Amino acid sequence: MNERLSSLLARYKELSARIEDPDLVKDQNGYRDAMREYSRLSDIVAANDELESLSAQLEDAKSLYQGESDSEMKELAKEELHELERRITDVNDRLKFLLIPRDPLDEKNIIMEIRAGTGGEEAALFAADLYRMYARFAETRGWKFEVMNSSETELGGFKEIIFSVSGGNVYENLRYESGVHRVQRVPATEASGRTHTSAVTVAVLPEADETEIDIKNEDLRIDVMRAGGPGGQCVNTTDSAVRITHLPSGIVVHCQDEKSQIKNKAKAMRILRARVYEMEEAKAASKRAEARKNQVGSGDRSERIRTYNFPQNRLTDHRINLTLYKLDIIMQGNIGELFDALKLSAREELLRATAS
Numbered sequence: 001m002n003e004r005l006s007s008l009l010a011r012y013k014e015l016s017a018r019i020e021d022p023d024l025v026k027d028q029n030g031y032r033d034a035m036r037e038y039s040r041l042s043d044i045v046a047a048n049d050e051l052e053s054l055s056a057q058l059e060d061a062k063s064l065y066q067g068e069s070d071s072e073m074k075e076l077a078k079e080e081l082h083e084l085e086r087r088i089t090d091v092n093d094r095l096k097f098l099l100i101p102r103d104p105l106d107e108k109n110i111i112m113e114i115r116a117g118t119g120g121e122e123a124a125l126f127a128a129d130l131y132r133m134y135a136r137f138a139e140t141r142g143w144k145f146e147v148m149n150s151s152e153t154e155l156g157g158f159k160e161i162i163f164s165v166s167g168g169n170v171y172e173n174l175r176y177e178s179g180v181h182r183v184q185r186v187p188a189t190e191a192s193g194r195t196h197t198s199a200v201t202v203a204v205l206p207e208a209d210e211t212e213i214d215i216k217n218e219d220l221r222i223d224v225m226r227a228g229g230p231g232g233q234c235v236n237t238t239d240s241a242v243r244i245t246h247l248p249s250g251i252v253v254h255c256q257d258e259k260s261q262i263k264n265k266a267k268a269m270r271i272l273r274a275r276v277y278e279m280e281e282a283k284a285a286s287k288r289a290e291a292r293k294n295q296v297g298s299g300d301r302s303e304r305i306r307t308y309n310f311p312q313n314r315l316t317d318h319r320i321n322l323t324l325y326k327l328d329i330i331m332q333g334n335i336g337e338l339f340d341a342l343k344l345s346a347r348e349e350l351l352r353a354t355a356s
Contacts, residue, residue, distance in 0.1 A: 119198025136333025
């Protein structure tokens with residue numbers, strides 16, 4: 001840990017000088033990347049400075065305690081020692097967390113896919129509820145939210161909805177949403193008042209830049225068709241819907257939300273690029289350490305990760321055994337507490353792995 005800390009402190013000094021260079025400011029991408037790294041390292045430097053200050057105070061307090069003859073003053077010095085030791089432990093733990101190597105994907109924007117599973121119309125309605133929950137959370141974070149493709153049901157649910165989320169540390173916060181979300185509630189269409197169980201699958205794909213994934217034109221089959229709406233209705237009368245098939249992987253993407261064929265093709269390519277990128281990342285992840293794969297579940301979209309029980313106003317995340325009795329508030333987009341718990345669990349797992 002000491003070697004990594006020394007290396008990062010040296011890197012911070014290097015960046016401090018670099019961001020003052022006028023030539024770097026002219027390079028917008030380089031300047032942005034440098035400032036992003038500088039900001040991350042600032043937290044480490046601040047924690048290290050605090051730790052050094054507290055350690056110096058502790059030595060002073062020890063000297064005072066050992067040299068004090070007055071029993072009352074000695075007791076006060078002893079209390080100060082305990083408080084300083086507690087604070088040092090807290091800051092030291094925080095510094096350890098900060099020193100865990102960050103996943104380079106954490107700062108990426110994402111493409112999220114929500115699909116209704118078992119449960120028919122009720123599953124589709126819950127897919128729409130999840131979409132609104134994520135949209136509201138994104139709004140509180142100042143993230144940009146854009147629907148890329150959707151298939152709506154007659155009752156306002158979604159058989160499928162695909163959207164992008166862009167902003168600061170989007171993937172870091174939403175990455176653990178991949179998997180099966182189970183809902184238990186009385187459907188609006190249920191006359192007898194019985195509770196039904198339905199399921200929705202969520203996939204979170206880090207969005208890849210064009211330079212990260214090379215997709216050759218000859219590897220694509222592009223079909224155009226008329227867009228269709230719920231109940232067989234036509235969204236428009238032009239051949240604007242686009243279906244792209246990536247021949248090497250067999251991945252198929254369909255996009256019809258825009259009236260422009262060009263815009264639908266651009267959105268479909270973004271989704272395709274993200275899916276191919278995820279596939280390549282999955283291959284790489286299978287070769288990494290076992291500790292990496294065990295973080296808060298595998299992220300496999302076939303894995304049941306969470307249950308939403310509406311009659312009991314209860315949400316349970318099965319990966320970290322966390323139960324919250326405020327489902328009504330969470331569905332309004334107040335899901336940050338859960339995301340923080342998932343991130344903390346993953347970091348603790350990494351900390352244990354690096355310590356072993």
